[in-house]
Amino acid sequence: MTNKEKYKQAFSVLHTSEDFTMEVEKMAKLNNVKRNKMLTAAAAIALCVIVGGSTTAYAANLGNIQRQIQIWFKGDQTDAIMNIKTTGNTAEYEVICEHENGTVHSMHGGGVALDDKSAEARPLTEEEIMEHLNEPNVFYEDDGSAWVYFYDQKMEITDKFNDDGVCRVQVQHGDITYYMTIYYQQGWHMNTDKYVD
């Protein structure tokens, strides 16, 4: 008997429970309802608020603008269209880009920035939004793998989470190093000096 035959014989003892197939079929029927709920939750967390000491000048009458920009998306530099809508002291943005594999992606976000001196809230500027878009990003792929992307770098982190579902990685671009603490599918913290929990 070859090693392969021995191995297959040993592992042929593994079988799913008797009601496994029925369970999957039942869950498949229920799944559409669950997916709709998840999409609503994802939309609710898409809004991000950036509070920081920016001194960038801001044009108060920015209104609605559209820009053709270049962003790094999943390790590839790609053309994108950015729409910014300003309402009161909040700026919302939408970025639409086409990945090189042909899929179209859209990213949404926005929020306010607090002015350094007056501490008054104001909408994010175009530059601040671009800065935010160029920060490291974490993606969970359909195949269950997890990745960190930063400019042209991509790092698989699927196996780097500890038992508590926390992963710490550093990414670097030029002089800047980001220390990222990533909570499995629950967001991440990053800092340019140290890991923050």
Next chain:
Amino acid sequence: MKKDLKKLMECYQQNLYAVAFNVCKSKEDAEDAVQETFLQYYTGNYIFESEQHIRAWLIRVTINKAKNANRTFWRQNKMSLEEYMETLTFETLESEHLFEAVMAMPQKYRIVIHLFYYEDYSIKEIADSLHISESNVKVRLSRGRTMLKSMLQEEWDDDK
């Protein structure tokens, strides 16, 4: 191409369960990983080029979902590996020893060994599936074999 879910389960359910169990060493987590994989296949908008493509996708997704199950905090109070093994009926004592030996190996060697010996995957296919280099696969395979040989002695042949 996209196959009917029922047919897909008939074809791959047991193999995927074996792969998932190999990663997470838990009956419940392995079944959850396989269930989630089938559900993702069912609900996702995937187009596959061939049967081989479907199989590779299912195995890759199952492995990742089983790895994810390893880090969920509600894993407690599940059947231990020892308890589960008592429910299994091995054909021979050698099979039981081999199963135990594989389960005693670290996960990164276990999964490479499983894909090679159970799924008949090539080095390249293992590398693609695990997102690691072919040379890394060769190293893991070689170390895995050495571990098995040292644990099983004459019950495991030297692979060329």
